Amino acid sequence: MPETKPNEKTSAATPLIPIRSPSELPAASDQPQHHPVPEAATAPASIPEIDNAPAASKPATDVTKPLDAQTHRSAKRPVRPNFIWIVLPIAILLAILAFLIVRPRPKAAETAREDVFQAGETNPELSNYSAFVEKNKALFAKYSEQILNDEPFAGKVPLACRAGGPVISSEIDPQVAALADALRIRVQVTQGSQSLARNNTVTRVTKGDFRGFKVQAIEKFENGKVVSEETTVTTPKNGSIKTIGRVLASLQKTDQAGLLAEVGAAGMEYSPLPALAGEKNFRGQLRLLRYWGKPIPDDRLISGEGVGRVVLGMPLARLKSRLAATDSVLKRKVLINDVYHDVYKVTDQGGNPLFFVYEKEGKVQGIRVVSEGFRTSRGIGITNSLDQIRIHYPAITQLRSEKNLPFVKVEGVAGILILEDEGDKKVVAIFIGDSPEFN
DSSP: OOOOOHHHHHHHSOOOOOOGGGGGOSSOOOOOOOOOOOOGGGGOOOOOOSSSSSSGGSSOOOSSSSSHHHTTSSSSOOOOOOTHHHHHHHHHHHHHHHHHHOOOOOOOHHHHHHHHHHHHOOOTTSSSSSHHHOOGGGGGGGSOEEEESSGGGGGEESSOOOTTSSSOOOOOOOOHHHHHHHHHHHHHHHHHHHHEEEEEEEEEEEEEEEETEEEEEEEEEEETTEEEEEEEOTTTOOOEEEEETHHHHHHSOOOOOHHHHHHHHHTTEEEEEOOTOOOOEEEEEEOOOOEEEEEEEOOGGEEESETTTTTTOOOOGGGGSSSSSTEEEEEEEEETTEEEEEEEEOOOOOOOOEEEEEETTEEEEEEEEETTTTTTTTSSSOOHHHHHHHSSSSEEEEOOOTOOOOOEEEETSSEEEOSSSTOOOOOOEEEEOOOTTTT
């Protein structure tokens, strides 16, 4: 066989045979030997067989076997991997994912997801409150204006008489019993009650005084239902009303006319309410006609147009002269909605804040009351609850501010009463007129 000399142009690109031990080389002595150069240590693991055949027709040489063993390999092409076994698992996986995405979800889970989304959704593009309301009107439907009346505080009793016969008459007995029940409700609202729980029984005791009428009531509940109740009312002139199960049981040292006279003397009015459809009960409402208690000083009265002697529209130059001699005024700058405003802080002799005055064009624009010493003409002020307001005002308007703060408007006051948003919803501040803080 003639010796084959490699082409100089291709010899550098053609991989060389790795160094083999003598036992791995062919036994023929007349075959020329090729001595590897140092770069052979980094040569690839396979090379084409060196002969005169075209390189495209030769399979790759397995270098893990001797060269003489490679000449006896099958002439068949090497088996290529079947790509269907690669594509099939991927297709199955995609099908499973598609099923999980489009399958119907339980209604409860869908509702919960929507609630969470609505609760946590924020939109940085909403630059003002009006735009937010426009896009979320449904969220604010429950915050619409509500007119609250005092009907929930009316006395409510069955149209019945005691087993032994009526105390006065079958018509008057329920009216007297409803009056006792209305007084019980007012003592519970203004002074509270105490409850004692034992097993499934809860005993609630109400004891107090409302405008001279002393009330003592005991109610027992089992599993949340009333099983017994007894109320005793002592009138200012020592008359006595006793009901059992809200049915008149006794009336002593007074009569219907005497009761109504004592109610009027206490600044109240008692009258029946229309019967509700389908109900066999009598409802009697006890309404307050005037303030009861110690007179409110003029400089601590919240009126329709001002607080004490400070009224809306008054020049600020006259502010100091309208305050009590022991009160002080401190002017300061307050940042409200990124704008500084002149606010005048009025304090008492001990330095306790009484109210703040907001100024506009040199006049009183609004007043914010923060002291418990100020009251409306019906005795409502800071720390009073929403129920107490409703007892003193037969009809009030309840709304919410742009910052979602609850407040109410009452008759005779040119302002609003800010409430807590939880619990008894007590009054925390009273605004008269306008304020940049609450616009």
